[in-house]
Amino acid sequence: MNERIPALKREPEVPRRRISKLLAVLIALFAIVLVVLFFRSPLSKVADIRVTGTNHLSESEVKKALGIVPGDSFFSPGSSKLEGNVKALPPVKNVRVVKKFPGTVEVRVQEYGEVAMEIGTDGAVRVVLENGLAVPAKSGSLPDKPILTGWRPDDAARKALCQALASMPDDLLTDLSEIKPDPSASYPDRIKLFTRSRFEVITTISKLQEKIPYLSEIVENREPGRILMLEADTYLPFSAENAPSETGEADKHKENGTTQ
Structure with missing residues (x-):
């Protein structure tokens, strides 16, 4: 007579959801440990600060304004905050901070241009x-x-003049030798300019940028003289000022003939 073999009892299975949660917890703990170790390692620190583009500022002045030193956190503060720190320096026109992992911070400075x-x-x-x-x-x-x-130094017109000079072509700006204020009742911002090519120019700060093309054309193509650039533009060569008039010449010849 055949006897039936009783079926073996299966061990109860651990629910897959519980395994997934346990695995997720372990991965999270492992990640946290890695993050903590990373931020305590030299890889998360500033190792080198490089400054380029300075002319009137020293490298040490820029680094001091930057607000970080080697050994500080590489990730905080952010680049925009560091740029704002350096931008506060008066000679700085623009600045860009670039972080290169691991540990290098590049500070690229652009200073305001020299005009006078x-x-x-x-x-x-x-x-x-x-x-x-x-x-x-x-x-x-x-x-x-x-x-x-x-x-x-505190004259607002002086600052406006410097801004206008920045828009001048380099060759024309180089030709200017002196600029002085020459205000009048009608033109409070009137100025007088002298060039190395022996021109004398009267204009206003507010009109200077507009008049630059006209001034360039005369300086490049005419003989030395006086240039007036206000509501209307006029040019008179010095040779015309010094030339004797026809009447004066006639009187002179007449006088010479009488004395002979």
């Missing part, structure tokens, strides 16, 4: 930037720019 020079009350020569800021001139290196004379 001036001599301070102490006799020191200073370079004037397009935002009106005057900075000490580097020893043995003076830019070929016009000299501002007769201007007050």
Whole structure:
């Protein structure tokens, strides 16, 4: 007689959902440990700060304004915050901070352009930037720019002039030798310019940018003279001013004939 073999009892299975949760917890814990270890490692720290593009600012001044030093967190503060720190320096026109992993922070600075020079009350020569800021001139290196004379440092017209000079072509700006205020009742911002090519120019700060093409054309193609650029533009060569009139010449000849 055949006997039936009783079926073996199966061990109860652990629900798959419980395994998934356990695995997720383990992965999360492992990730947290890795993150903690990473942020404690040298890989998460600033190792090198590189500054480029400075002219009147020193590298140390930029680094001080940046607000971080090697050993600080590489990820915080962010690039925009660091850019704002450096942008607060008066000579800085634009700045870009680029972080390169691991540990390198590049600070790319663009300073305001040089537009003029001036001599301070102490006799020191200073370079004037397009935002009106005057900075000490580097020893043995003076830019070929016009000299501002007769201007007050806090004069708003002076700052407007510097901004207008920044829009001038380099060759024309280089040709300017001196710029002084020459205000009148009708034109409070009137100025007088002298060029190395021996032109004398009267215009206003507010009209200067508009008149640049006309000024360039005369300086390049005419003989030295006086240029008036206000509501209307006029040009008179110095040779015409010095030439004797026909009446004067006739009187002179008549006088000579009488004395003979």
